[in-house]
Amino acid sequence: MARSPFCALLLAGWLGLCAHAQSSGTFTNPLLPTGADPWVIVHDGFYYYMNSTQTNLTIWKTRDITDLAHAQKKVVWTPPATGPYSHEIWAPELHRLDGNWYLYFAADDGSNDHHRIFVVENDAADPIEGTWTFKGKVADPSDKWAIDPTVFTLRGRSYIIWSGWEGDTNGVQSLYIARLKNPWTIQGERVRLSTPQYPWEKVGDFPWSGKVLALPHVDVNEGPEILQHGGRTFLIYSASGCWTNYYELGMLSLRPGGDPMDAAAWTKSDHPVFSQSPAGHAYGTGHNGFFLSPDGRQSWIIYHANPGPNEGCGNQRSPRIQPFTWAPDGTPDFGTPVPLGQPLDKPSGTR
Numbered sequence: 001m002a003r004s005p006f007c008a009l010l011l012a013g014w015l016g017l018c019a020h021a022q023s024s025g026t027f028t029n030p031l032l033p034t035g036a037d038p039w040v041i042v043h044d045g046f047y048y049y050m051n052s053t054q055t056n057l058t059i060w061k062t063r064d065i066t067d068l069a070h071a072q073k074k075v076v077w078t079p080p081a082t083g084p085y086s087h088e089i090w091a092p093e094l095h096r097l098d099g100n101w102y103l104y105f106a107a108d109d110g111s112n113d114h115h116r117i118f119v120v121e122n123d124a125a126d127p128i129e130g131t132w133t134f135k136g137k138v139a140d141p142s143d144k145w146a147i148d149p150t151v152f153t154l155r156g157r158s159y160i161i162w163s164g165w166e167g168d169t170n171g172v173q174s175l176y177i178a179r180l181k182n183p184w185t186i187q188g189e190r191v192r193l194s195t196p197q198y199p200w201e202k203v204g205d206f207p208w209s210g211k212v213l214a215l216p217h218v219d220v221n222e223g224p225e226i227l228q229h230g231g232r233t234f235l236i237y238s239a240s241g242c243w244t245n246y247y248e249l250g251m252l253s254l255r256p257g258g259d260p261m262d263a264a265a266w267t268k269s270d271h272p273v274f275s276q277s278p279a280g281h282a283y284g285t286g287h288n289g290f291f292l293s294p295d296g297r298q299s300w301i302i303y304h305a306n307p308g309p310n311e312g313c314g315n316q317r318s319p320r321i322q323p324f325t326w327a328p329d330g331t332p333d334f335g336t337p338v339p340l341g342q343p344l345d346k347p348s349g350t351r
Contacts, residue, residue, distance in 0.1 A: 026343040027066035030307075030318035037091040037148075037223070037287045038302045038319035040065065047291070048127060050092045050103075051304075051319060055079075057092050057103055057120070059128050065291070065321065066346050077103065077120050077132045084109050084137070085118045091148045091223070091287065094127060097158065097183045101127040104138070104160075106147035113170070117149045117162055119184050135184040140176075142190060144168065148287075151180065152226040154233060159260055160186065161193070161235065163222035172196060173220045175237055177260060193263050194221050194252055196239065200272050201250065203240035221250070223287040229299070231256065232330050238286035239272065242313040247284040249274035249303075253331065274303070274334040281307045282337035284317065295349030298323050301334055323347070 031038075035051035042048075049060040049068060056078045062071035079086045085107035092105040101122040108114040117138045124130025138149065138160065145165040152159055158180040163173045174195040181187035196202050196219035204218040223238035235252040251269045258265030276283045288303035301324050304317040311317075322344060324334045338344060 026345055028341050028343055029320035029322070029338060030340065031066065031068040031321060032319055034315040034317065035319040036304050036313070036315070036317040038304055039091075039093045039289045040291045040302050041094050041096070042291055042294075043096060045294070048094055049319075050094055052090050052092070054089055056089065057105065057132075059094065061126075061128055063294075064346070064350050066350070068319070072128070074128045076122075076128060077134075079107065082109070084114065084116065086110070088112065088115065090115075093150055095151050095183075097151070097153075099123075100183070102135075102151075102183045103127075103132065104149040104151065106149065106162075113145065113168075115145050115147050116143070117146045117160075121184070138184060138186060140178050140186045140188075140190040145170075146176075148222050148224060150224055150226060151183070152228070154228075154260055158183070161224040161226070163220075163224065163237075164190075166192075171218060173218070173222050175221045175224050175235070179261065191261050191263055193235065193266055194237065194250075194268060195219075196221055197268070198270060200246065200248065201239040203244045203246040205241075205244070225289055227290050227332060229326065229332070230330055233260070234332065235266065236273070236288060236290075236332075238288070242284060242286065245276055245283045245306075245309050247286040248272040248276065249286060249288060249334070251331075273332070274301075274337075276305075277337040277339075278309070280337040280339040281305075282320070282340075283307075283309050283311065284313075285337055293323075293347035293349050294351070297348050299326070299332070300324070300347060305337060307340060 037052040039050045047065040056075050058075050060071040060073050087110045090106045103120045119135045120132045122130045122132045146162045148163045161177045175193045176190040178190045179187040202219045225236050227234040233254040239250045240246045251273045252266040255265045282305040285305045302321045306316045322338045327333045
């Protein structure tokens with residue numbers, strides 16, 4: 001979907017405010033004019049950022065995540081022209097495992113029905129250096145449609161979580177987990193952790209100029225991300241269609257000491273934990289990630305949102321960040337989206 005001239009003007013203005021504010025130790029959102037499915041990992045004092053480009057794997061490197069517009073940027077891997085992982089490269093995530101770097105992403109051969117998860121590996125100390133080697137498809141024995149991979153380690157065991165179909169037909173996207181034998185190989189069967197059950201997870205009609213098209217309704221759980229704090233493990237995910245204004249974040253909480261492969265060990269919150277804010281020019285708030293400030297004292301969330309309503313899953317989605325706090329019961333409190341153009345203090349310890 002093309003960005004309207006008015007939207008482009010607004011974004012240019014907000015980015016201008018951001019550039020001005022950065023000199024005083026503050027910044028404003030968005031970090032970039034476009035960037036869906038943002039991801040951040042911190043390593044050796046640098047932030048490494050990624051988002052969906054559709055066509056390749058690109059990494060941004062910076063010490064100041066709020067100055068992403070001026071970060072070092074490099075395309076580190078380009079897919080072949082044809083084949084099962086040649087098109088629609090979505091939601092890449094960079095992870096450091098067993099001393100090497102791994103980039104997980106979803107891709108297909110030009111048909112969305114064939115989306116699967118793939119991974120590339122790099123043994124360099126810095127992920128924008130060295131050579132990225134294709135390791136293969138990451139699939140459980142069912143080998144069904146799969147997108148939005150993320151990996152995590154708990155009590156010495158590694159896991160992968162993704163969004164997938166139960167069968168071979170679209171209509172419901174659920175969250176699945178599996179054990180990892182190594183960073184590129186699943187061990188055993190997948191387990192379904194979450195499927196849309198509440199009304200706020202089932203907003204899936206396709207709007208167009210205020211009317212609903214004759215397209216299939218889709219219920220969505222996707223974009224899973226693990227958040228660990230104070231001995232607790234949370235699974236934050238995106239619910240409802242990204243093409244709606246109601247794309248928002250839900251949460252599963254793992255029982256302390258529980259087995260993440262046991263669906264009964266997870267409890268789903270009955271309400272969204274982060275939602276749209278018309279006052280903040282934030283619609284379709286979702287597909288997030290988490291990081292700490294440089295001094296480790298603050299928790300931050302990164303997510304994408306549209307600046308206006310009914311802008312769908314196009315390139316109007318831009319990356320935004322804001323700090324969040326922790327409730328007395330140990331759960332995260334993400335608050336509400338901070339309005340575009342509102343100055344925020346940079347993450348504490350930013351140089």
